[in-house]
Amino acid sequence: MARVAFILLCHKDPDAILDQVARLTAAGDYVAIHFDASAAAADYRKITGALADHPNVTFVTRRVRCGWGEWSLVEATLRGLQAALAAFAQATHFYMLSGDCMPIKSADYAHRFLDMHDKDFIESFDFFDTDWIKTGFREERLIYRHYFNERSQKRRFYAAFALQKRFNITRALPSGINVMIGSQWWCLRRRSVEAVLAFTRQRPDVIRFFRTTWIPDETFFQTLVRHLVPGREIESRTLTFLMFSDYGMPVSFYNDHADFLLGQDALFARKISAEAHGLKKRLGALYASGQADFTISNEGRTLFSFLTARGRSGRRFAPRFWEAEMAIGVGRSLLIILCKKWHVAKRLTAAIRQNTDIAAFDYLFNEAQTPLPDMGGIERSLAKRGRNHGAFMRMLYDHAGTDRVVICLDTSSLDLITAFQADRADVRMLEIECSLCDDYLIGHAIRVGLAGPQSSPATFARLLPTIRRDMIHEGDAIRDAGFKQTSRLRETATEAENAAAIAAFLGVEEAVALELARTPHLFVD
The missing domain is CATH 3.90.550 (Spore Coat Polysaccharide Biosynthesis Protein SpsA; Chain A)
Known part of the structure; x- marks a missing residue:
């Protein structure tokens, strides 16, 4: 042998x-x-x-x-x-x-x-x-x-x-x-x-x-x-x-x-x-x-x-987790703040974090620099977050250890808003209506590259009406979609009216909602 x-x-x-x-x-x-x-x-x-x-x-x-x-x-x-x-x-x-x-x-x-x-x-x-x-x-x-x-x-x-x-x-x-x-x-x-x-x-x-x-x-x-x-x-x-x-x-x-x-x-x-x-x-x-x-x-x-x-293409024994787990899921609440003026929405999320125990994040699908916890690298770029927004949100809920999350979205994100509305989660929205003065529109045009600091007044005169109509159209499209559980926060409304909208949106007591509605300089440009 x-x-x-x-x-x-x-x-x-x-x-x-x-x-x-x-x-x-x-x-x-x-x-x-x-x-x-x-x-x-x-x-x-x-x-x-x-x-x-x-x-x-x-x-x-x-x-x-x-x-x-x-x-x-x-x-x-x-x-x-x-x-x-x-x-x-x-x-x-x-x-x-x-x-x-x-x-x-x-x-x-x-x-x-x-x-x-x-x-x-x-x-x-x-x-x-x-x-x-x-x-x-x-x-x-x-x-x-x-x-x-x-x-x-x-x-x-x-x-x-x-x-x-x-x-x-x-x-x-x-x-x-x-x-x-x-x-x-x-x-x-x-x-x-x-x-x-x-x-x-x-x-x-x-x-x-x-x-x-x-x-x-x-x-x-x-x-x-x-x-x-x-x-x-x-x-x-x-x-x-x-x-x-x-x-x-x-x-x-x-x-x-x-x-x-x-x-x-x-x-x-x-x-x-x-x-x-x-x-x-x-x-x-x-x-x-x-x-x-x-x-x-x-x-x-x-x-x-x-x-x-x-x-390499995500087709091994089973679909990748973001293909198998596309939904946020029943039993979770997604609270979406819609606002074209990002600084306004960010002031409100900061106040929510300070006055409540609700996890609140800024424009995580619109702004690459939005502060986020370490989630293994998927949080590092807009492309990774948006590759499958449902899976990313599930990870965010799990990381935060909560069933209630506030996020901000730009009013141009209608496709993303529609996708979230189709989820089995409890989805609520708070639209913030702000005045669109010329100074804000000029700043927006410069930020998105439509104009530069040295652009002539004539250039801005041609651009601003179009930009204003686009922003108004985005708000109209959201309202025309008929999304349920939508509240509105208005720059022209009273504190009591805005507090009622916030209370319905967050599900918090009136006193807390009033404190949030009184956020200092909330609508200031």
Whole structure:
């Protein structure tokens, strides 16, 4: 029966490593650990101290300082393979693993699977005839020499690249070698690993080439296995289920992915999120569970591609929340103040906030700078607020913790007013009628860009009658619509008349309404 030696490259979290080793060895498998030489010495001592006498664990003693995209990762893997070959004579397969990987099948299932498939499982695609690389360097990985780490020595990395490119300093591929590419997470048979290690001793020119190749862990083993092993004995896929976004970033898995992962045609999965404690607990018990029945659907990558494409346009499992929750809803009151003079309405909302416990907001659908609470970013622009006004209002009610909200709308917002009136909520309106003097109209024309401060009196003489008629028309259109529960606050009315309108609108006591009607300078321009 198959026995697996896991090559575990790690650099942090000794407790998690100890847990992982306990899971993997519980079913009789082996682990060869390479702990990054640049990691904390105390962490390394903790791991070696805890596992020093474990018969199924060995350590790489000549450790390497590893860096992403460097040859050091390949070198650490080669040393892990050498240690595993020497320590575990019964190991039939060697499986690359990281600290972010967890089993999605039992050991019994994995062993039977490997016994049934006498193959090497490693992604191995022709480097120059595949779209495996989504972004960034392609042939530049190979034809130029890369001496510096792109992440820790970025300036040197790109300076050396630019210099070689400018003077056309390129290199040929090693003779007789077709470079392949694929995932660094593979599972190889013992004889294949022995062949790879023997080849590294026979062809030092190949080693020299890959030492200065960028991201060689995606090309070295993939190339050598394809060069040394008959194609019929290679299955060009990884037994570790992993996915990448269309930006080339690895996808992390969380608690609600458990059943999804168990259904994939793979033995392990990465990356498991550090926060997915429930998923880790469930998968942690799986490898030694002896479970043999798994329903394999293997729809993972196809489903991910299907859903992410629709997620961009809001068509995933269900409509976006603002499509599903378009209404404010029964049991809530929406109190709308309609006024062309925004400063007048704002004085009234300020007085409402001061004298009542009613949540009152200014022109949130007309003015970008209207003060609003932090609602996750949807409040930051008029376009976002207006994309679905009903959903935005529901969020506003929830955030304010109330069922009664006052908002202001410009009288030009007839479509929005009509939409709110059709809602199942209790919708009331207070129209504020103000006098439209020439000075106000001139200021309005300048604010909306119809005129400038330097426009001539003749220009204003032509504009003002039209602007006045438009504003009067907006008020007439609102009244002609016959909206129910509409009150009016008039600049020419008495305080008592305006107080009665406010009381009907807000549902407050007469004394409170009178106080609001007496708001200082309410109608002053």
